[in-house]
Amino acid sequence: MNKFAKLLLLPFSLVYGFFINLRNIFYDTGLLKETEFSIPIISVGNLSVGGAGKTPHVEYLIQFLNNYLDIGVLSRGYKRKTKGFRNVLRKDTAIHSGDEPVQFKRKHPNIEVAVSESRALGIPQMLKIKPKLQAIILDDAFQHRSVKPHINILITPAYDLYSHDILLPAGRLREPIDSAKRADIVIVSKCPVDFDYQNMLEIKASLNPLGHQLLLFSRYVYNQPYHILNQSIRTNLTSTTRIILISAIASSSYLLDHLKTISSDIINLEYEDHHLYSTKDMEYLLKVYTENKTENAIILTTEKDAIRLQLQSKFILEKNLPIFALPIKVEFLFDQGQTFNTQIKEALLNFIV
Numbered sequence: 001m002n003k004f005a006k007l008l009l010l011p012f013s014l015v016y017g018f019f020i021n022l023r024n025i026f027y028d029t030g031l032l033k034e035t036e037f038s039i040p041i042i043s044v045g046n047l048s049v050g051g052a053g054k055t056p057h058v059e060y061l062i063q064f065l066n067n068y069l070d071i072g073v074l075s076r077g078y079k080r081k082t083k084g085f086r087n088v089l090r091k092d093t094a095i096h097s098g099d100e101p102v103q104f105k106r107k108h109p110n111i112e113v114a115v116s117e118s119r120a121l122g123i124p125q126m127l128k129i130k131p132k133l134q135a136i137i138l139d140d141a142f143q144h145r146s147v148k149p150h151i152n153i154l155i156t157p158a159y160d161l162y163s164h165d166i167l168l169p170a171g172r173l174r175e176p177i178d179s180a181k182r183a184d185i186v187i188v189s190k191c192p193v194d195f196d197y198q199n200m201l202e203i204k205a206s207l208n209p210l211g212h213q214l215l216l217f218s219r220y221v222y223n224q225p226y227h228i229l230n231q232s233i234r235t236n237l238t239s240t241t242r243i244i245l246i247s248a249i250a251s252s253s254y255l256l257d258h259l260k261t262i263s264s265d266i267i268n269l270e271y272e273d274h275h276l277y278s279t280k281d282m283e284y285l286l287k288v289y290t291e292n293k294t295e296n297a298i299i300l301t302t303e304k305d306a307i308r309l310q311l312q313s314k315f316i317l318e319k320n321l322p323i324f325a326l327p328i329k330v331e332f333l334f335d336q337g338q339t340f341n342t343q344i345k346e347a348l349l350n351f352i353v
Contacts, residue, residue, distance in 0.1 A: 009170035017167045020175055027145045034148035035120045039127075040135045040351045042344075043149035045142025047162040047179060048172040050250030050273050052155040053189035053330075055100050055304065056220065058139050060330040062108050064341055069348070070132050074122050075101045075139040077115030079274040085125045088113040099274060099307040100139065106307075120146040135348060142182075143174050151347050154183035156207070157190040158199075158217075159253070163206045183213055185343065190254045191219040191333055193261075200334070216340055217333040222258060225298075225324035228306040229313055235298060235324055237262045242297040244289055246323075247305050248275035255302070255326075267292060276308055282315045289321060299323040 026032040042061065046052035058073065065071050077086065077098035088097045088105045096102075097115050105113040112130050116122025119138055127133055138147065142154055156162045162180060165171045180186065188203055200217060209215045227233035237243070241263050247255070248271035259266055267288065271281070289299060299322055301309060306325035309316070316323060332340055 006166075006170045010166075013167040013170040016169070017176055020167070024145070024175070024179065032145070034145055035123075036148045037123055037127075037136075039133060040150040040348050041123070041138060041147060042135060042151045042153065043138045043141045043147075044153045044155065045138075045140050045144075046155045047142065047175050047177070048156070048160065048165060049168070049174060051160070052157050053218075053220070054140055054155055055103070056328055056330045057153070057155055057187060057189065057218070058100075058104070058137055059107070061137055061344070062104065062111060064344070065135060065137075066108065066111060068345075069134040070130075072112035072114065072126050072130065072133050072136045073101070073104050073139060074114050074116060074119060074126060074136055074141075075104075076117060077101050078140075079276065080115065082115075083117070085116040085122050086114065087126075087129055088115060093311055094276065094308045095311065099304045102307050103303055104139075118146070119144050123147065143179075150351055151185070151344065152183050153185045153187065154180055155187045155189050157251075157254070158188050158192065158195065158203065159190065160251075161188070161203065161206055163208075180207070181210055184347070185214045185216065185340070187340075188215070188217045189219075189330075191217050192257070193219070195219070195333060197334075214339070214343055216336045218330050218336075219333060220254070220258070220328045221331045223327040223329065225300060225326045228301065228309055228323050228325050229316060235322075237300075238296070239263055240296050241265070242292060242294050243267070244285075244292060244297065244299045245269065246285060246299060246301050246309075247271070248277075248308070249273055249302055249304060259300075274308075277312055279312070279315065282312045282319075286315075286319050286321065297322075301325055303327055 044054050044058050080098040081095045086097055088101045090106055090109055092102050101113050101115050114126050119141055165173045167173045186209055224234050242265045243263055244267045246269040250273045303325045
């Protein structure tokens with residue numbers, strides 16, 4: 001967005017900010033009540049609109065806590081076609097439950113995953129289904145204050161810090177910068193490969209965390225791509241691979257930067273965040289692939305996109321499209337992984353209703 005457009009939208013941001021601040025004042029003073037639950041609630045969210053890297057960090061928490069506790073994950077289920085509370089099943093699709101919840105359930109089938117527009121109503125439903133749950137992770141819930149979390153995790157990407165942004169619609173913030181004070185842990189995500197100690201100090205100065213806040217830094221580690229319809233089929237990316245990247249995520253710049261370190265032959269097809277791929281989209285993808293087909297050409301996508309692309313599995317099989325998902329995991333920098341794990345573990349051990 002150019003400066004002139006931002007200037008025109010600034011009055012609307014001021015009006016939006018007034019109502020958001022008023023809502024926060026009501027919660028801070030107790031005029032609006034935050035519901036507390038008898039088990040610890042871990043909220044993972046961000047201040048801006050999408051692209052912070054919440055999903056991989058939720059997966060990190062799932063993998064870590066699943067070794068010790070009976071955990072669940074509750075999400076809104078963004079862009080699903082269903083309404084109300086839904087217990088997510090492995091056979092669900094993005095239409096039933098949204099892409100991220102289905103991804104969580106398929107990768108971690110032993111945990112409870114649910115979707116609900118209302119977190120305050122969704123948590124009791126989860127506990128009714130599985131009373132022995134010992135902790136619930138709320139995905140993308142920082143701005144949903146109807147539930148009081150025991151641990152509040154705020155994520156901001158290194159290249160797009162919330163401290164450098166302004167409120168919607170002139171900027172991308174859903175809440176004022178001051179709302180970051182509610183966070184217990186602030187994670188600067190998607191740090192570049194050459195991120196160093198000096199970069200860390202600069203970001204720390206920009207975010208200016210409070211005394212009680214733990215500031216951590218993370219990046220993505222990419223693993224071997226797998227075919228979205230058969231995970232036993234794997235492939236490697238090399239300097240000779242022609243990559244046709246298809247994605248509908250908030251920001252593909254971090255992924256593109258990574259792929260450019262592997263191959264210079266990249267064709268990028270981008271759609272709006274959480275886009276449900278139509279037959280028309282698939283026909284266009286087939287056209288692009290056919291026109292650019294080589295011995296080493298593949299179609300690459302993200303794991304979230306794979307969930308949505310699987311809705312077109314019949315087309316993919318009929319046309320024999322080699323669509324591979326690129327799995328990612330979170331890695332903390334400066335040996336901070338143990339610090340994060342310890343902080344979470346201690347907070348849970350000290351939980352008091």
